[in-house]
Structure formats: C-alpha cells, structure tokens
Amino acid sequence: MHFYRKQGIPFHYNINLPIVGSFKSVKEYQKEYNPTNHPFIGWIKHHYFPNEEESKVPPFVGLLLGSKLRLMVNRPEIVEEMLITQNKYYDKHPGTAGIIDFVVGKSILFAESDLQWQQKRKVISSALYKDRLRGMIETIKNVAIQAIQQDWLLQKDQNGIQLEIVKIMQNLYMQVTLSCFFGHSLEVNPIVDQLVQGEHKKMRLGEAMQNTFELAMGRAHQPLLIVFRELIPFFITRRDRELKYNAQSMRTFIRNLINERRKAQESQATGGNVEYKDLLSILLSDPNFENDDAIVDECLTFFLAGSMTTASTTANTICYLIQNRETERKLRESLKQNFDNFADSSKTLQDLASEITLETLDLRGDEYLKYCFNESLRIEPPVPFSSSTCMTEEVTLGGNTLKKGEGFFHNCYQLHHNLDQWGPTHDRYIPERFDPAHIHEYPKRHPMSFLPFSGGKRVCVGKTFAEIAFKIVMPLVMKAFNKDGRIGEFVDKEHCTKKPHINGLQLKRSKIIINFNG
Template structure:
C-alpha cells in the first residue's frame, strides 16, 4: 500500500511544481527535446553507463557551449565555456554541490566534499593545516616507501612469469595503503585481506549505483529508492565502507591517545587534526566519520584512476618515458638519501606529463552546483534553484584551447601558457578547489618517477584507448593492461 501512495504524492508534487513555476530564462537555451512535465529526462533513460558518457560528451557538438536539460520543472545548465566556468566556480556563495552529491550523502555525510555554508567553512579551516608544506614534506617518505613497494610488487610479478599487469586494481591497492599511512596515520597490512577487497569493491558499486539513480528519474525519491533492489544493494555497500572507515578511526584513536600520553614525536596525520578538534569540542565523532570517509575515498580512488590512465598513456609513448627517465637520472643519480621536495620541484617535465594526463583524463570529469543566489551569464539570469554542471572533461579537450586535443603532448605545459586560467581545472577552482591537489601531485610524481626508473612500459595494443563510462569518478569499461619490462 505504501508504494502507490508515495508515487501518487510524488506525481502530485511534480505536477504542482511544473504548472506553478515561473518562466526561467534558461528555457531559451538549446538542449535535447523537452516533453511536457518530464522535460528531457527521457534522453538518458535506459542507457548504459558507457552510452550515457557518450551522450553527455556529444551535447556540445549538437547544441553549443551552453546546453539546458530539464526534468520535472528543474533546469540544469551544462556549460563548456571557460568564461562561464570562471563565473560559476569563482562565485563566493554559490558553493552548494548539485543533486548527484546529495545521493552520496548517506555514504560521505556532509563532510568537506558535500557540506556548504558555515559548516563547510569550519571544516575547511580545521583541515587546511593537514596540507601545509611542512606536513606534506613529512609524507614524502611514505610516498617513496609505497612507490618502492609498488615497484617490488611489479618485480615479483615478473619473477612469476608475467610482465602484463591489470593496472587499476594493482595501483589502487598501493594508493589505499598510502592514504591510510599519511592521512589516517595507520599502516594497512599489504595483504589481500577480505575487508580491504570488500571496501574497494563497495566503493566501485556505490559509484555505479549513484549514477544509475541519477539517470533514473523515479529513483530520485528517497523512499522509492530505499524500497528498490538498487537501494538495498546501496545499503549493503554502505555497511562495508563505514565499517572499514570506523576501524581506521578506532585504531588511530588508540594510537593517538598513547602518543599524547607518552609525548612521542610523531608525524601529524589529517586524522590527528580531527581528533584534536574533537578534544577541543570543534567536531564530534560523526563529523570525524564524515571526513574520514571523504578522504579515504578521494585520497585513494581519484589518484589511483589518474595514475592508471597515466600509465596507459606512457606505455603508448616511449619517447615520453625516456624524457622522464633522463630527467630523473639527472636529478637523482647522485642521491643516496632518497628523493627530496626540491627534487620533486625540479621535475619540470614530469610535472607537464602529469598535467597532460589530467587534461585528457580528469579524475572528476563533471562537477555540479545548485544555485542558491541568482547570477548572470551575459544577459541570461541563472535563477536560484537551478543547477549548473561544469564539463571539465570536455572543456579540456576543446580544439580551440588545445590544438590536436586527443593527442598526448606534455610539451603543451612547458610552453608559455596563454590559455584562459579556467581552461585547465582538473582540481576544480575557486573557493571549492581540491584541498588535496598538492598531495595528489606529489604522490603521482613519486609513483611515476619510481616506475619509469625501473621499467619500460609497453601497450598490449598500440594506440588503444580506454572506453569511458559515467561514474562519480572517471572510469573505463574494460581493464587497462600494460606490460612492465625491467630496465
């Protein structure tokens, strides 16, 4: 009996919303065909994640730099213009994330990624010191150790008779170890424990479920979603990721108390800052859970996927590998004390390589904002209650900004940069830019430099590229297989 009532109430609300809405200026902009009431929601109905990605990235070719989709009285502006992107991302009050993020709230709570207003400002203030230069410097040894361990893992595979690696799950393991040891202050056992496997699988499932929900309009309602098989699967995934994160918190909490009492010198982890804030009454245990879940996901998954796409590209470009190798050899050949921050700073070519990887494959290809205050885009008023989706993936492949945009050319970022400052935003920009971007780039430099110094990479199929699909981060349909040949 409950489901028909919920459906009826939902339909009544949608009809009221549709017929009582004021004229929205976004209605003037082009977009897919809009049917009465449902709008253009039917555009993505029944499409696979791969088909959805193709459809979304085809929109600017069909309709131009501003595309509007509608659904049950909601207006969603998709923008591919750098000038629009600057206005949207630099706005000091329109910092509320779009609807897709609300579907992740049961998982991440209203932590730094999702929160808005005063709560977001308070959390950003608590967490910013965790990414200070001196703290990042103390993490360098962990990055170096994990990079060497990763290389040793590749050597063991070679001894086992194979040089072909399924890159994404392999890299993901080491990124999970690194985020646990740096940001969380605990050392994760480098085995194939069931909890680690379940945690990573649950995150993959959550991303898939969130995107299915986003493109299935009737599942936007919480009650219907929770009753649906997809909602029940989502709940099981939540149990696994929350249990893993809670264990991390409890383990660090015990160690933190011991270290505080013993007065031992220790590396300051992000989780330590949260525990100290809890002691001062600035955050509660639920708040700590929110931030730990957020950083466990963002700190390992986004970097792992960026590195995986980067390894795919390097494998197909031997000349780029050799330039990285030569740069690293010239900086590190006489070094017996390990890599230093100044060494990383001098890796100018590798820096350009990482930027070009993130240009072609930004870990977060689209970001959304819910408009809380009217603003203007030229002569068009974007009204409160509308949503804006910024297409990072597409703007970074625009041929007018990046000639030969599909080609992997790190030298683009060695030349004097005359591009618009919002033409390259893989870490977002403005007040909600990624707090961990320096952390991520340091980690990527350590891993890629260590791999290239020890292996030559080769593709299984020269020129092959991953087929992409929609998810909460950029993912591919099939595995990425690369050969790692010892130097």
C-alpha cells in the first residue's frame, strides 16, 4: 500500500483495523446512506472525490478488501493504456471469480487469457455468427410475443396490469437465452427449486438466477469471509447453505439439459429428424469442453451475462421512458417512421414482428432506439465495475507504476459519469448525447469513457446479440402497452423522480412495479 501512496494514489482505511481494511468504512456508508447501487460505487465517490466539480477524479484510488489490496481505475486514459497500448500484459486476476466461483465455476469470463481460453472463446463466439443470428431473431420475436400475450396481458385485474419490471425482464431474457442457445422449447418456462429464508420455493429460471447471484454477492461481503478467506469453502450461515443448495439446483437443471440433448443427438444419429446447431450442441461436440462441469460452467455464465445484464438494461430503459415523457414521444415517433405496423392500431404484434429482420435492423434499424440503448448502458451500466484484473508484468500507466499481478477493477460507473467527459448533465437520461447531430452540445469524450462491454481482447462476446435482442423486444413492448403515447406509470410515485438502481451486481434488488397501459 505504501508503494502506491508514495505515488500519490489515495487510500481510505481505518489503520486500527488493518485486517478488515476498507470494509468497516464501506459498511458504515451503507448503513447511513442505504444505496441501491453497489455500495463500493457511492463509497468511493463519497470518500475520494465528493466535490467532483472542484477537483478532477484521480486515475486510481486504493481499496483494502480485508488484507487484499485492490486499485479502482476511474479514468478512460488509463483504461486505454490497459486495453489497447499495453494489452499484451492485461489479464484476469487469478482470484477474480472469488466467492462466486461456486456459482459460475471455471468459465471463460473469469479465466486467464491462455491458449485454452482463446480456443474456448473462439468456439463460443461461433454460436453468434451472423448466419446463426438470423435464426435467433425469429426466436426472440416469438419469445417476446408469447410473454406479452400469454403472460403479461393476462395479469390484468381491477388495478390494471401491474408487473415487477426487473422480474418480468429477467424471465423474458432467460427464456430468450434458453431458446436461442440451448434449443429449449418456447412453450416451457423452466421452474427450479430454490430455498428462500428456509422454505422451498418454485421459481422461474430468471428469478432463480437473480436470487442465487444476490446470495453470492451478499456472501462476498460477509465480514467473516473477508477477514478469514480460508473459510470460503465452508457454508456456515443459513444464507450460505441456501446459496449452496440454490447453486446446485441451477447446475442440476443444466445437467438435465445436457443429458436431454445427448439423448436427442443419439436419436438423430440413429435416424431421428431433429438437428441442433445451437451453443449447447457446439459445446458438446468440441474437445475443448472435455467434461460436463466445463459445459455447465459456460452455460451458467451465459445465463448470467446473456440474460441478467440485458434484462436490467431493458428494465432501465422502460423506467426512464416513464420518467421522461418527451423521450418516449421521440422514440415512438422514430419507431413509427421505421416500421409501418408500429403505430397502426389495426396491426398486431405479429404484423410488427414481420417487419423486424436482420436486414431491416442493419439497413433501417431505429437509430433513436440505439441511442436509448446506449444511454441506458451509460447511466446505469449493468456491471458497474469489472471483475478483478491485473497486468502480468510491472508497467507504468498514467505516470503510476503498477506491480506485476496487482489486482484492480475498472470503475465503469465512474467512467460513464466523469464530468469532463459527460458534462454537468451526466446524471440525466439524454439519448441525444449519442446522436452525431448533437455531438457539439456535449464535451468531447474519450473512446474509453463508455465501456459497458469491456474492450480489447476481453470484449464481451455477446455484445451484438444483446443489442439485437433489445432492439426487438422494445418495439414489441411499446406497441403492446400504449395509451395516449404512454407505456405506463410507476405504482410508487417516488420512482418518478428517484428510481432505485437496476444492475447485475446488486446486493439486494428494490422492487419497481409498473402499471402498464394495455
């Protein structure tokens, strides 16, 4: 720590509790302010640059996670050096998965960038080639229409159509992921068994994934495990035991998927008519995935990254449209211009879906919808800070020397809110900031000031799929729910001005219920 403090990198910690490090201060901040975002984000700003208007955000700030030193990267110039200029030294930290390793295993998301990682990444990327995306578009449309017509609209009662936005989006995108990459039937929305406060509860897969991940994130912040890392393999508390049971339940579900697919492939080999070309079949036939555990690890990671992050982005977009009437008006007008069947009340969701193809998304895809997508990713990134990474050699970045193997995080939330990059309106939802026609109205920003999908050799393989899925789901939802140009309203009126954060790293999710206009 003194090595970095001598270089001017600030640290905040209680020197009387060196084993606990920054944790005590973070917990005190959490208790006082009750943040809906991950507590690290607000705590860092509160202690290191509370008056950003008066002082530039430091490139690095230091954390002590128990006895582990970590640096948080806040400036895009440093990120560029890491991901571009000195990318050959950039890698995942060996302990990056940490406590959630029990949930996602040894997937490529957390693996070091060795030859096996490269080979596995190439195999998984092949499931997202353009010819495969074309077929996925039809699947996404069918899943979305089925969810709207056979689930959401049927929940109308005397109070209207009141739906918990994050919950329905998690279940929708989980079904999208299952159907597109694992050949799962559109007619079956999987139910898995979960332990919640000591009681067994049947949950849809999307909810179960969120529930399990929230337990894992909570465990990552247990004081006992931060101080005594040797206890991580042991599940001591009730919540720990629930996490263990729930994670095993998820893995059992995926193993059953694998066994069902093997039987189907055996049937195909003996004259059956079913042929699969999805991710699961690719994994089963590739020697890089030598055992079922390796396949389960990648599937769980795909569920996590492919459904939870896109779900939070879509949920956030709908919430911001409700908060910003003019933005919703502009988006509806733009969709009307690009899709003839969008505004015509005599046309069905199926009619609108028939206009949405890979070609129309490429050639006349709605630009304002893309601006909304980017602005949602910016203002509330689905992953507010990266997993732990490192440089494999000692390097100098921005005038600071980083030791070989020192762990650090990218503070994506701060990168997306730096005043000198985004201006004084950084905390407002303004899709136009991504419109080239309005670029002169905002500060000139560094390319790495917008980092929702990471970058360089570790860029998210599902980036294009996430954007396509969003561009399909949003027009269908907005057509289905429309009264006088409004998609709906918050049941809790406080959310009109103060919406809880929605992202993939929340320790506890706040419920946001929307009364949809259907």
